[in-house]
Amino acid sequence: MTRDHAAAVLDVQNLSVRFRMRGGRDIAAVTGARFSVAPGECLALVGESGCGKSVLASALLGLLPANAQTTGSAVLGGDIDLLTAGERTLARTVRGRRIGLVPQSPAAHLTPVRTVRAQLEETLRELTGVRGAAAVREAAARASFPADHLDRYPHELSGGLAQRAATALALIGDAPLLLADEPTTGLDRDLVERTVDELRRHTDEGRALLIITHDLAAAERIADRVAVMYAGRIVEIADAGPFFGAPGPRHPYAKGLLDALPERDFAPIPGMPPELGALPDGCAFAARCTRADARCTTERPAFDDGLACHHGLTGRASHSLTKAAADA
Amino acid sequence: MLELTRITAGYDRRAPVVRDVSLIVGHGEAVGLLGPSGCGKSTLAKVAALLHRPDAGTMTLDGTVVRGWRHRAPQEQRTAVGVVFQQPRLSADPRLSLRELIAQPLRSTGRRREVPARVAELAPLVGLSAELLERRPHAVSDGQLQRACLARALVLRPGLLICDEMTAMLDASTTAALVAVVEAYRAESGAALLAVGHDRVLLERWCDRTVRWGERNAESVPLG
Amino acid sequence: MAETALAPLPGRTTRRIRVATSVTIVVAVALAVLIVPPLAQLDQQAVDLSNKLHPPSWAHPFGTDDVGRDLLLRCVYGLRVSLLVGLVAALTATVIGTAIGALAGSFGGWPDRVVMRIVDTLSSIPHLLLGIFIVAMFRPGVWPVIISVALTHWISTARIVRSEVLSLRSRPFIDAAVSGGASRVRVIVRHLLPGVLPQAGLAAVLMVPHAMWHESALSFLGLGLPAHQASLGNLVQSARGSLLAGDWWPTLFPGLFLIIPTLALAGIAGAWRDRINPRRKSELML
Numbered sequence: 118m119t120r121d122h123a124a125a126v127l128d129v130q131n132l133s134v135r136f137r138m139r140g141g142r143d144i145a146a147v148t149g150a151r152f153s154v155a156p157g158e159c160l161a162l163v164g165e166s167g168c169g170k171s172v173l174a175s176a177l178l179g180l181l182p183a184n185a186q187t188t189g190s191a192v193l194g195g196d197i198d199l200l201t202a203g204e205r206t207l208a209r210t211v212r213g214r215r216i217g218l219v220p221q222s223p224a225a226h227l228t229p230v231r232t233v234r235a236q237l238e239e240t241l242r243e244l245t246g247v248r249g250a251a252a253v254r255e256a257a258a259r260a261s262f263p264a265d266h267l268d269r270y271p272h273e274l275s276g277g278l279a280q281r282a283a284t285a286l287a288l289i290g291d292a293p294l295l296l297a298d299e300p301t302t303g304l305d306r307d308l309v310e311r312t313v314d315e316l317r318r319h320t321d322e323g324r325a326l327l328i329i330t331h332d333l334a335a336a337e338r339i340a341d342r343v344a345v346m347y348a349g350r351i352v353e354i355a356d357a358g359p360f361f362g363a364p365g366p367r368h369p370y371a372k373g374l375l376d377a378l379p380e381r382d383f384a385p386i387p388g389m390p391p392e393l394g395a396l397p398d399g400c401a402f403a404a405r406c407t408r409a410d411a412r413c414t415t416e417r418p419a420f421d422d423g424l425a426c427h428h429g430l431t432g433r434a435s436h437s438l439t440k441a442a443a444d445a
Numbered sequence: 446m447l448e449l450t451r452i453t454a455g456y457d458r459r460a461p462v463v464r465d466v467s468l469i470v471g472h473g474e475a476v477g478l479l480g481p482s483g484c485g486k487s488t489l490a491k492v493a494a495l496l497h498r499p500d501a502g503t504m505t506l507d508g509t510v511v512r513g514w515r516h517r518a519p520q521e522q523r524t525a526v527g528v529v530f531q532q533p534r535l536s537a538d539p540r541l542s543l544r545e546l547i548a549q550p551l552r553s554t555g556r557r558r559e560v561p562a563r564v565a566e567l568a569p570l571v572g573l574s575a576e577l578l579e580r581r582p583h584a585v586s587d588g589q590l591q592r593a594c595l596a597r598a599l600v601l602r603p604g605l606l607i608c609d610e611m612t613a614m615l616d617a618s619t620t621a622a623l624v625a626v627v628e629a630y631r632a633e634s635g636a637a638l639l640a641v642g643h644d645r646v647l648l649e650r651w652c653d654r655t656v657r658w659g660e661r662n663a664e665s666v667p668l669g
Numbered sequence: 670m671a672e673t674a675l676a677p678l679p680g681r682t683t684r685r686i687r688v689a690t691s692v693t694i695v696v697a698v699a700l701a702v703l704i705v706p707p708l709a710q711l712d713q714q715a716v717d718l719s720n721k722l723h724p725p726s727w728a729h730p731f732g733t734d735d736v737g738r739d740l741l742l743r744c745v746y747g748l749r750v751s752l753l754v755g756l757v758a759a760l761t762a763t764v765i766g767t768a769i770g771a772l773a774g775s776f777g778g779w780p781d782r783v784v785m786r787i788v789d790t791l792s793s794i795p796h797l798l799l800g801i802f803i804v805a806m807f808r809p810g811v812w813p814v815i816i817s818v819a820l821t822h823w824i825s826t827a828r829i830v831r832s833e834v835l836s837l838r839s840r841p842f843i844d845a846a847v848s849g850g851a852s853r854v855r856v857i858v859r860h861l862l863p864g865v866l867p868q869a870g871l872a873a874v875l876m877v878p879h880a881m882w883h884e885s886a887l888s889f890l891g892l893g894l895p896a897h898q899a900s901l902g903n904l905v906q907s908a909r910g911s912l913l914a915g916d917w918w919p920t921l922f923p924g925l926f927l928i929i930p931t932l933a934l935a936g937i938a939g940a941w942r943d944r945i946n947p948r949r950k951s952e953l954m955l
Contacts, residue, residue, distance in 0.1 A: 167586035302614070377616075379621070474801060484858060516852070523849075528844070535841045550851075553846065600849075
C-alpha cells in the first residue's frame with residue numbers, strides 16, 4: 118500500500134474552518150486537518166458529536182453557512198481544490214459526479230412525493246444521460262436495492278432499504294470518492310453491519326471512501342485507516358488493524374474512547390470536551406488526560422508521525438503509520 | 446415493580462404497534478428490552494411511563510393497578526417513573542436553561558424550594574458545570590443536553606427509571622458516563638430500570654437480564 | 670470561498686434597507702397621529718365653503734375637500750382612527766384566536782373536532798360579507814367596526830395556533846413535563862403557549878394592515894364609521910363624487926395614507942416572520 122499525493126483521490130492539507138458568531142466570537146470548528154484517501158481505501162473519521170467532523174464534511178462539499186471561513190486546501194483527484202472552487206463548479210462537476218454523498222438520514226434525503234424509480238431515473242438522466250428501465254434496475258442492483266421495491270415511496274421503505282436507495286443514488290455518478298456522513302445513525306446493529314459491508318464492497322471496487330461516524334464498531338468493521346478527531350483537531354491517524362487490535366491506539370483520547378465501549382471496559386473518559394470557542398493554549402485533551410503534565414497544558418502538541426500528543430502511548434510507529442504520517 | 450400484562454397499544458386501533466406483550470421488571474432489577482427500530486418498543490416504553498394509554502391489557506406499578514395514563518394518572522404515580530428519551534433536542538423545551546430544565550419536575554410538584562439544593566446536588570453527578578447550567582439547549586451539545594435530561598428524570602428520585610434508546614445518538618464515552626450515572630443512582634436508591642434499545646452488546650453489559658422483543662412477542666407470555 | 674463567504678450577502682442588505690424603511694415609516698406615522706392632532710392650529714372639521722376643492726397648495730399641501738376642509742389634517746385624523754381600529758381589532762382577534770386555537774389543540778378529541786368544524790364553516794363564508802352582517806346589527810360607530818373585524822379575523826390565528834400546539838404537543842418535551850408531574854394547565858401555560866406566542870404575535874402584526882383595509886372597506890361601503898368621522902375609508906368614499914369631476918387629490922392622498930403605512934407594517938411583520946419561521950438550525954452546524 119503506497120500512498121502519495123498524486124495517487125490520492127482526496128488530499129486535505131491544513132484545513133481549518135472558523136465560524137464567526139454574532140458578537141464577534143470565533144469558533145474554531147476544525148483546525149489544521151491533514152489526511153488523504155486513496156482509491157480502494159476507506160478512512161474513518163471518528164470522534165464524539167460536536168468535535169467538528171460534520172463541519173469538515175460540509176467544508177468538503179462546499180455546504181458551509183455564510184459565516185464560515187475556510188483555509189488550507191482539499192484537492193480532489195489532483196486537480197480541483199474543493200475549498201476555492203465556486204458553487205457553480207461544485208454543483209455541476211463535483212457533487213454527485215466526483216463525490217457521492219451517502220447521507221445521515223436517508224429518509225430525509227429522498228424526495229417524499231416521488232418513487233425510488235423516479236428519483237433514480239432523474240439522477241441517471243442528469244448525471245449520465247442514460248434512460249431506460251434496464252439502467253434503473255442496474256443502478257438499484259448496485260446498492261442491492263430490490264427491483265420489486267422500485268415503485269415504492271420513501272415512507273414505504275424500511276430504514277435499511279431507504280439507506281440502500283440513498284446509496285444507489287450516491288453511486289450513480291460513479292464518483293471516485295464516496296463521502297458517508299454518519300450513515301448508520303439510528304440503525305440497528307444488524308443493519309449497521311449490512312450498510313457498512315455494502316459500503317466496503319463499493320470501496321473494494323476501487324472507490325475511495327471517507328466515512329464520518331461516532332460508531333466505533335462500524336468504523337472497526339469497515340475502515341483501513343482511522344482518523345480520530347478531538348476538539349476540532351485530528352489527534353491520531355492510524356491503520357485500523359493495530360488501532361483496534363494490538364498494540365492499540367497511541368493517543369490517550371483514542372484509547373479512552375475505545376475503552377468506553379461496552380464490549381471493553383465500559384469506563385467513560387472523565388470530564389467533557391472543551392468549547393470550540395475557548396480552546397486551551399496547550400493540548401485540548403490535557404484536562405481529561407491521566408498522562409498530562411505541565412508541558413501539555415502550555416504547549417500544543419504538533420501533529421507529527423500520525424499523532425498529536427506529547428506522551429504517545431505505544432511510542433513506536435508501525436511501518437504503514439509512517440507512511441500515513443508522510444502523506445498527512 | 447412494573448408488570449405489563451398482555452398490552453396492546455398503538456396509534457390506530459386497527460393496526461396496533463404493540464400486540465399482546467407482557468413484561469415484568471422486579472424491584473431493583475435492571476431489564477434490557479432489545480428490539481429492532483420501529484418494532485414498537487418505544488410505544489411500550491411510553492405505556493410503562495404512563496404516557497400512552499394502551500388499547501388493552503393491564504399494568505401494575507409498585508403493586509397498584511394503573512387506572513389512567515397521562516393526566517388521568519395521579520401525579521404521585523406519574524412522578525414515580527422517570528423517563529429519558531432518545532433525542533435530547535426534542536425532549537428539552539428550547540426556551541429553558543439546563544438548570545430550569547432539571548428543575549421543572551420540582552416546580553410542577555410544588556417543591557420549588559428544593560430547586561437550588563437538588564440541582565446543585567445532581568449537576569456534578571451528571572457532569573454539568575455551573576456555567577453549562579445557565580445555557581439553553583441550542584448552546585450545548587447533544588451529549589450535554591442528554592446529561593441534563595437524565596438529571597431531570599432523576600430529580601424526583603423515581604422508583605423506576607425508563608431509558609428509551611437513551612444513548613443511541615451519543616458517542617462511546619458519553620454513553621458509558623450516562624450509564625454510570627444511572628447505575629450509581631440505582632445502587633444508592635434501589636430503583637428499578639427498564640432500558641430499551643437496539644444495541645445488544647450495550648444492554649447485556651448494562652442490565653441484569655435482557656428480553657428480546659421478537660421472542661417475547663412470539664410467545665405472548667409473561668417473562669421474568 | 671473564504672472571500673465570498675466574508676462579503677455580506679446582497680439579499681441581506683436589501684432586506685435591511687426594506688426593514689429600515691418600514692420602521693421609519695411606521696415611527697413617522699405613529700408620531701404624526703399622536704402629535705399632530707393636539708398641535709394642529711386648524712380644526713379638521715372646520716368647513717370653509719369658500720375654499721372648497723382647492724388643489725394642493727402651500728396653505729393646504731394636500732388640497733381641500735368638497736366642503737373646504739384641509740385634507741392633510743383630515744388624512745392624519747383618518748389614519749389615526751383607522752390605525753386605532755386596526756390595532757384594537759387585530760389584538761382582540763389575536764386573543765380570541767390564540768385562546769380558541771390553544772384550547773382546541775391541547776385538548777384534542779371531540780372538543781377539537783367541534784371547534785374546527787365551526788372554524789371551517791365560518792371560513793367558508795366570505796368574511797367581508799360576515800363583517801357587513803355584524804356591523805348591520807349595530808348603530809354606526811367605532812366599536813361595531815372593531816367587533817366586526819375582530820370576530821371575522823380570529824379564524825386564521827386559531828388555525829395557526831392550533832396547528833402549532835398540535836405539533837408541539839407530540840414533542841417528547843411535553844411527555845417529559847407530563848412525566849415530571851405537570852398538570853394540564855401547567856403544560857398549556859408553561860410549555861405550549863410560550864412556544865406559540867411568537868407565531869401569534871406575528872399573526873397580530875400581519876393582521877393590523879388587514880384590519881385597517883377592512884375598516885376602510887366597510888366605511889367605503891357606508892357601513893362603517895359615521896360619515897362625519899374622518900376615517901380613511903370615509904375620506905375615499907366622500908371623494909368619489911369629486912373624482913368624477915376630475916379632482917384627483919381627495920382620493921389620492923387618503924389612498925396613499927392607507928397603502929403606505931399598511932405596506933410598512935407588513936414589511937416589519939415579514940422581517941419578523943423571516944426571523945422566527947425557518948429557524949435556521951444554528952449558525953454553527955456541529
